[in-house]
Amino acid sequence: MIQRGRGPSVQEAARRREVARDMRSAREKLTSTSGLERAFDYELIRAYAQHRAGAVIPLGLLGLAVAGIASVWTLPVIAMAWGVCLLATVTLSTLLTRRFLAQDPAQVSVWRWRRTFMAAEFLQSTAWAMMVLVGASGALTFVLFGLVIVAAVATMLAATLPAAAVAALVPLCVAALSLLAVSQDVNTMMLVTMVVGAQVFFMGLARRVYAATVEALQSQAEKDAIFGELEQAKANSDEARRRAEEANLAKSRFLATMSHELRTPLNAILGFSEVMKNEVFGAHVAASYKEYAADIHDSGLHLLNLINEILDLSRIEAGRYELNEEAMQLGHVVEDCRHMMGLRARGKNQTIHEFIDATLPRLWADERALRQIVLNLLSNAVKFTPPGGEITIKVGWTSSGGQYVSVKDSGPGIPEDEIGTVMSSFGRGSLAIKTAEQGSGLGLPIVKGLVDLHGGNFQLKSRPREGTEVVVILPASRVMDTLPAIEVPGEAAPSQERRARAA
Incomplete structure (x- = not known):
């Protein structure tokens, strides 16, 4: 990592974040009362309180309906007293849940509220279980049916708080089993068994709901963590971009100053x-x-x-290179550059083959930039081609109507894993380092930058022991013959007058 000088890799950073997340989760579980993270404990109790607070009206109406129907088999006073007792427990549970929801989450004691809600559930289920005293004498089936409904409602409302769900189910099961003391015939025993079995089934269903809720909370926590990491990464990226812009500005100022300071004594x-x-x-x-x-x-x-x-x-x-565009012949530029590099090639007994299409039309481009492109390519070809080698230059049409320049040598080539290095600023391949060839490693990056400014395409093809070929493609939009003729408004009328006079 220190040798690279670029900090940890992406995989290492991801592994560190995962380890930190696991350690944080383990620490949260150790300090939790339910084996989950502390934030989950509060969210589960909060979900229970919201469900209970939202069910106060349906539960009250259900209690009034049961009390009204029970008055058919028992005294209305007894049914009314039971209904008032039930509504009191429902009201108490609602007041507790609203008080919990009104508190600041940072000041909530989770374990204390869990015990409070367990006691409230047990009290309210006990009130529902008193239904057997109201209708057991003449409406056994009605009581068992009501206990099943109440068990289903209670376990679903308290599903996110398993201890409260158990506390709510115990009085109902005891009430159902107590009906066996009233009647022990086969039908009653079968009905009681079915009711108790249904209550146990609702308890298992509540466990499934609890597990699904915990998974949803974990997914939400992971999503929030990812969003937090993205926000942090964005902040780091913005800060890195700001520093890069400042460094680039400082570099531009430094180069502008040093270029003047260095060129003066160099002259x-x-x-x-x-x-x-x-x-x-x-x-x-x-x-x-x-x-x-x-x-x-x-x-x-x-x-x-x-x-x-x-x-x-x-x-x-920096995007400050301005092109001085004019009409020019690509073949003439390549021929001049070949003539300039011919002396160096002859000094190494190298042969240069030219295949230039003389019928190519002119281009609208920066001649100085194209000359620099061709000179850099020829200089690299002469530099890395061994004595007695061959260099091939081609200039012609592309399939899309543009023009191209190809420089191919018979040198040792570039390994595939080094192509990215030689294309980077100050990058030099292993061959250049071993042979101690002079160069700054800026030739190919400059060539690619100039080609991009012209809207062209740069291709580098190389294999070890097969040589290197560099192709520069200029788009068809820069070929002069493909450009539409420009009509000058003031020239149409005089030409018509001249034709009229000649007639």
Whole structure:
């Protein structure tokens, strides 16, 4: 990680976030009273309180309906007393739930409210269980049916609080079993067994609802965590972009300042070293002085070219490189560049083959930029092609109506895993490092940037021991013959007058 200098990888960062999330979850579970995270404990109790608060009216109406029907088999006073007792327990439970919902979540004692709701559920279910005293004498089937309904409602409302659901179900089961003391015939025993079985089934269903609620809360927590990470990543990205913009601005200012500061003494170095190299004011006393002056002049030229390349690349990256477009012949530019690099190629006994289509129309492009593109490509081809090798230059049409320049050499080629390196700024392949070839590693990035400015396409094809081919494609929109003719408004009328006079 330190050698890369770029911080942890994406996989390592994801693994660290997952470990931190697991540790946080384990710590929350250790401090929880239900084995879940503390936030889940509150959310489950809150869901229970909301369900109970929303069911107060239906429960009250159900209690009044049962009391009214029970008055058929028992005294109205007894049925009314039971109904008042039931409504009191429902009201008490509602007041407790509303008080809980009104409290600040940060100040809620989860374990205390859980016990309070358990007691409220037990009290309310006990009131429902008293139904057996109201209708057991003459409406056994009606009482059992009512106990099943109440068990279903109670377990579903208290599903998110399993302890409260158990507390609500126990009095109802006891009430159903107590009916066996009134009647022990086969029908009664079968009905009681079915009622108790139904209540146990509702309890299992409530456990399923509880598990589904916990899964939903976990999914929501994971989604919230992802949103939080995305927000944090966005904040980090914005901060990184701000710093990058500041660094880019500082770099531009530095390059603008240093270019002037470096070029001023370089001009003096180049001028005086050329005078000394050419022995303008007389021959040197020692022959080595002439060689030293030539070395100084060549080093100065190399440094000046390096400064110019850095400035060109910085302008291209900043979008400040302005194209000076004009009509030009691509074949003529390539021929001039080939002639300039011909001396270096002959010095290494290299052969350059040309295949230039002489019928190509003119292009609307920046001649200086295209000349720099071709010179960089030819310079790389001559540099990395071994002595006696061959270099092939092709200029012609593309299938889409554009024009292309192809430079192919018979050099050792570039490994596939190094193509991204040579295309990056200051990137140099292993071959250039091993052979100690001079270069800044800016040639291909500058070429690609200039091609992109022209709206073209840059392709690099290379394989080890098979050579390298670089293709620059210029779009059809820059070919002059494909552009529509421009009509000048003031020229139509005079031409018609001249034809009329001639007639």
